[in-house]
Amino acid sequence: DAADKGGWSSFMAKEINEQPEAIANTVRGRTAGRSVEIPELTALGDDRLRNIDRIIIIACGTASYAGQIGAYAIEQWARIPVDVQLSHEFRYRDPVLTDRTMVISVSQSGETMDTLMAVKYAIEQGVTTVSVCNTQSATIPRESDAAVYTHAGPEVAVASTKAFTAQITALFLIGLHLGRVRGELSTEALAEAVQQLEELPEKMRVAVDTHAEITQLAHWMADTRSVLFLGRHVGFPAALEGALKLKEIAYIHAEGFAAGELKHGPIALIDHGQPVFVLVPSPRTAPLMHSKVVSNIQEIRARGARVIAIVEVGDTAVLPYADEVIRLPLTDALFEPILQVVPLQWFALELSTAKGLDVDQPRNLAKSVTVE
Numbered sequence: 024d025a026a027d028k029g030g031w032s033s034f035m036a037k038e039i040n041e042q043p044e045a046i047a048n049t050v051r052g053r054t055a056g057r058s059v060e061i062p063e064l065t066a067l068g069d070d071r072l073r074n075i076d077r078i079i080i081i082a083c084g085t086a087s088y089a090g091q092i093g094a095y096a097i098e099q100w101a102r103i104p105v106d107v108q109l110s111h112e113f114r115y116r117d118p119v120l121t122d123r124t125m126v127i128s129v130s131q132s133g134e135t136m137d138t139l140m141a142v143k144y145a146i147e148q149g150v151t152t153v154s155v156c157n158t159q160s161a162t163i164p165r166e167s168d169a170a171v172y173t174h175a176g177p178e179v180a181v182a183s184t185k186a187f188t189a190q191i192t193a194l195f196l197i198g199l200h201l202g203r204v205r206g207e208l209s210t211e212a213l214a215e216a217v218q219q220l221e222e223l224p225e226k227m228r229v230a231v232d233t234h235a236e237i238t239q240l241a242h243w244m245a246d247t248r249s250v251l252f253l254g255r256h257v258g259f260p261a262a263l264e265g266a267l268k269l270k271e272i273a274y275i276h277a278e279g280f281a282a283g284e285l286k287h288g289p290i291a292l293i294d295h296g297q298p299v300f301v302l303v304p305s306p307r308t309a310p311l312m313h314s315k316v317v318s319n320i321q322e323i324r325a326r327g328a329r330v331i332a333i334v335e336v337g338d339t340a341v342l343p344y345a346d347e348v349i350r351l352p353l354t355d356a357l358f359e360p361i362l363q364v365v366p367l368q369w370f371a372l373e374l375s376t377a378k379g380l381d382v383d384q385p386r387n388l389a390k391s392v393t394v395e
């Protein structure tokens with residue numbers, strides 16, 4: 024009832040709003056002295072962690088996009104090759120697994136049957152299994168060698184929001200822990216990343232406060248039949264997540280693309296008035312990617328797209344080409360998707376609301392899918 028929703032109109036709205044605390048709780052107890060230590064990984068033994076030569080992240084749905092974002096961070100900080108595979112595809116490809124492979128599963132519920140079966144398969148092959156999970160003592164973390172819990176609190180709405188940003192945060196912590204143990208991270212780089220993590224909750228609050236602007240945007244877009252999302256690097260999985268949210272709860276056709284892939288096909292979709300959200304990387308910390316994405320915006324604008332640019336505050340390069348600009352706090356490029364996804368969550372919620380749909384209980388979907 025309304026009391027459970029804390030005064031919000033839906034659980035999803037409440038859960039979007041809870042993201043600053045969800046992230047703070049996921050980081051808490053895992054950073055100290057400008058370093059990162061996850062006790063559950065320490066318990067595996069540092070030699071075992073140093074011996075890992077490949078990581079495969081397995082997950083479904085929103086959790087798989089958290090996995091894709093986490094993969095960039097783990098590769099950057101720990102210098103271990105990371106693949107991301109959908110749980111239900113994993114074993115059918117006869118994956119190359121050795122005793123030096125680590126499989127990290129990502130699951131809010133810890134009960135998704137596709138992911139559980141993939142974890143069981145990995146265990147049979149003798150690999151090290153780590154579970155990133157939001158539900159204490161769920162089946163997947165119990166079966167795994169180590170459980171790194173996200174502490175987002177119970178998530179009720181079918182569409183995942185706070186669990187998603189907490190999953191990315193947990194995967195970043197894992198990347199920093201592995202990078203430290205394996206000697207791949209300088210003290211300065213580690214301290215800088217820890218500071219970014221610790222500042223995230225406050226920045227997240229600013230991202231949550233985009234709600235009013237997004238509500239207006241959703242209002243005039245209520246009849247939209249198709250929305251595209253573009254991103255580059257970590258912005259690409261964030262774009263995929265923005266599109267998934269819109270499909271899940273507003274039943275609107277949506278697709279996410281890697282911005283660089285546009286010219287290889289999807290640009291043919293752009294015609295007059297096509298709304299396109301573009302996740303613009305930070306010009307300070309990712310200048311090359313930034314300029315490429317600005318060119319992508321010019322290309323689609325020239326073909327009639329209606330551009331909604333999500334930028335870091337102070338980025339004026341996009342202003343001449345964007346119809347709408349949503350501004351987010353400054354953060355390192357790797358951390359940006361954690362903030363960028365928040366206006367996209369609000370957008371899906373507000374379009375769903377504008378269409379009179381049940382935001383928390385979309386048709387045909389279940390919170391946790393316990394069949395294969």
Ligand code: G6P
Binds near residue numbers: 392
């Ligand atoms: C279902 C839900 C999705 C969720 C996915 C994975 O399909 O509708 O929102 O992302 O399962 O769930 P999990 O609990 O494994 O994260």
